[in-house]
Amino acid sequence: MDIIGIGYLGFESARIEEWRTYGPQVLGFQVGASPEADPESLYFRIDDRRHRFAFHPGQRERLAYIGWEARGKLEFEAAVRRLREAGVDVTEGDVALCELRGVKAVVRFRDPVGYQHELFYAQKWMPRSFQSGRPHGGFVADGRGLGHVVLITPEFTPELEHFLTEVMGFHYYGAGAGKGKTAFYRTKLNNYTSHDIAYGHGPGKMGIQHIGLFVKSLRDVGETYDIVKQRNLPMMMTLGQHTQDPHVSFYHFSPSGFAFEVITELEPWHHDGFELNPEKLSTWGHEVVGPILGPSVRSPQEVLDAEGLAILERNKHRHA
Ligand SMILES: [Fe+2]
Numbered sequence: 001m002d003i004i005g006i007g008y009l010g011f012e013s014a015r016i017e018e019w020r021t022y023g024p025q026v027l028g029f030q031v032g033a034s035p036e037a038d039p040e041s042l043y044f045r046i047d048d049r050r051h052r053f054a055f056h057p058g059q060r061e062r063l064a065y066i067g068w069e070a071r072g073k074l075e076f077e078a079a080v081r082r083l084r085e086a087g088v089d090v091t092e093g094d095v096a097l098c099e100l101r102g103v104k105a106v107v108r109f110r111d112p113v114g115y116q117h118e119l120f121y122a123q124k125w126m127p128r129s130f131q132s133g134r135p136h137g138g139f140v141a142d143g144r145g146l147g148h149v150v151l152i153t154p155e156f157t158p159e160l161e162h163f164l165t166e167v168m169g170f171h172y173y174g175a176g177a178g179k180g181k182t183a184f185y186r187t188k189l190n191n192y193t194s195h196d197i198a199y200g201h202g203p204g205k206m207g208i209q210h211i212g213l214f215v216k217s218l219r220d221v222g223e224t225y226d227i228v229k230q231r232n233l234p235m236m237m238t239l240g241q242h243t244q245d246p247h248v249s250f251y252h253f254s255p256s257g258f259a260f261e262v263i264t265e266l267e268p269w270h271h272d273g274f275e276l277n278p279e280k281l282s283t284w285g286h287e288v289v290g291p292i293l294g295p296s297v298r299s300p301q302e303v304l305d306a307e308g309l310a311i312l313e314r315n316k317h318r319h320a
Contacts, residue, residue: 001070001075001078001079001082001167001168001169001187001188002070002071002075002078002079002188002189003068003069003070003071003075003079003119003168003169003170003187003188003189004069004070004071004143004144004145004187004189004190005068005069005144005145005146005187005189005190005196006066006067006068006069006145006146006147006148006149006196006197007049007052007067007068007069007103007120007123007145007146008049008051008052008053008054008067008101008123008146009052009053009054009063009065009066009067009146009149009211010053010054010055010056010063010064010065010067011053011054011055011056011061011062011063011064011256012055012056012057012058012059012060012061012062012064013055013056013057013058013060013061013255013256014057014058014059014060014061015061015255015256016040016041016042016055016057018255019042019055019254019255019256020042022254022255023042023044023053023133024132024133024134025133025134025227026224026227026228026231026233027133027213027224027260027262028046028132028133028134028135028136028139028215028220028224029044029045029046029053029132029133030044030045030046030130030131030132030133031043031044031045031133032044032045032050032051035099035100035102037096037099037100038056038100040056040057041054041055041056041057042054042055043055045130046130046139046141046146046213047130047138047139047141047142048125048126048127048128048129048130048142049102049123049124049125049141050102050123050124050125050126051102052141052146053146060302060303061255061256061257061258061295061296062207062208062256062296062302062303063115063149063151063207063208063258063296063303064116065108065116065117065118066115066116066117066118066149066197067101067106067117067118067119067120068117068118068119068120068168068187069119069120069121069123069145070119070120070121071121071189072121072122073104073105073121073122075121076105076119076120076121079119080107080119082167082169083107083109083119083167086163086166086167088109088110088163088167089109089110090107090108090109091107091108091109092105092106092107093105093106093107093108093118093120101118101120101123102123102124103120103121103122103123103124104120104121104122105120105121105122106118106119106120107119107120110307110308110311111160111163111164112157112159112160112162112163112311112315113153113154113155113157113160113199113206113311113312113315114206114300114304114307114308114309114310114311114312115151115304115308116308136215136220136223137215137216137217137219137220138215138216138220139213139214139215139216140214140215140216140265141214144190144192144214145187145190145196146211146213147211147212147213147214147263148193148195148196148197148198148211148212149196149197149198149208149210149211149212150195150197150198150199150200150208150209150210150211150212151197151198151199151200151206151207151208151209152199152200152201152202152205152206152207152208152209152293152297153199153200153201153202153206154201154202154203154204154205154206154300154312154316155201155312155315155316155319156181156183156199156201157315157316157318157319158319159315159318160199160315161183164183164185164197164199165185168185168187169187169188170185170186170187170188170196170197171185171186171187171188172184172185173185173186173194173195173244173272173275173276174194174244174275174276174277176194176244176276176278176281181200181201182198182199182200182201183198183199184197184198184244185197185198185199191269191271192265192269193245193269194244194245194272194276202293202297204299204300205293205297205298205299205300206297206298206299206300206302206303206304207258207296207297207298207303208258208296208297209258209259209292209293209294209296209297210236210251210258210259210260210261211258211259211260211261212249212261212263213260213261213262213263214263214264214265215262215263215264216264217264218248218264218266220262220264221239221248221249221250221262221263221264222239224262225239225250225262228250228252233252233253234252234253234290234294235250235251235252235253235289235290236251236252236253236259236288236289236290236291236292236294237250237251237285237286237287237288237289237290238250238285238286238287238289239285239286240282240283240284240285240286240287241266241282241283241284241285241286242281242282242283242286243276243278243279243280243281243282243283244276244278245263245269246265246266246267246268246269246270246283247263247264247265247266247267248263248264248266249261249262249263249264249286250262250285250286251286253290253294253295256296257294257295257296258294258296258297259294300312
């Protein structure tokens with residue numbers, strides 16, 4: 001599938017008001033206009049797209065959907081055909097959903113462990129329209145997507161691997177320095193980083209663990225780091241440089257209990273020509289000072305809706 005990366009992410013949250021100050025003041029996001037049909041939700045911008053993050057009011061702190069971006073109309077149509085050929089249950093988004101997402105077309109489907117995905121093309125865009133919520137040098141997004149997500153999955157089944165590599169057409173990057181059955185994947189069109197998405201195996205656990213957010217300069221990593229410390233926000237890992245991606249980052253927790261890894265590409269991508277098997281996670285720094293699995297990682301019952309749980313259970317029993 002000719003997918004660029006993650007175009008947008010949607011969340012359910014009971015903490016929208018916290019996000020409304022945290023997003024602009026800590027991360028530098030712009031509060032975007034909410035669509036007329038969805039005035040209660042909070043939409044954030046990080047570049048000239050209409051939005052990249054949406055927070056919908058609800059009872060729980062959880063990831064609601066991952067929006068994958070097809071390169072264009074023809075690639076979108078080919079991708080939908082591929083999903084259907086593979087037996088994935090695909091629901092076409094109606095005009096109202098396209099309007100909410102700001103896209104020309106969107107479909108919805110689940111992965112084999114129950115997470116909700118969407119695929120779209122042509123999200124609304126206006127050049128030179130992004131204004132960060134605080135002084136900030138800007139984010140690396142545009143044609144590469146908003147960054148990466150790491151999900152925890154209670155079951156790491158062959159169906160999940162097949163879905164990611166054979167259906168979605170992602171490159172398997174490897175397990176990196178991750179322990180156990182963690183696996184990193186990047187889209188076919190992304191040759192700049194180790195992963196757009198990773199699934200970490202956590203028996204009995206589910207949820208979004210962190211989002212990797214790319215900023216244009218080291219200064220923006222450092223200034224965000226200072227703001228996080230000044231506000232005494234909970235940290236997961238201090239500043240450091242990874243082995244698998246030679247980038248500088250740190251991890252802190254957001255109001256919804258998952259972490260943001262604020263990253264800048266300090267050294268050029270090494271164009272991994274072989275499956276990397278790093279001796280350790282980082283070359284320096286990244287001291288672990290908080291939980292690796294934050295409060296956003298819970299039981300599947302707390303993270304998935306009924307439809308997602310049914311999918312997870314069905315695939316689990318195939319292997320029982
Ligand atoms: Fe990351």
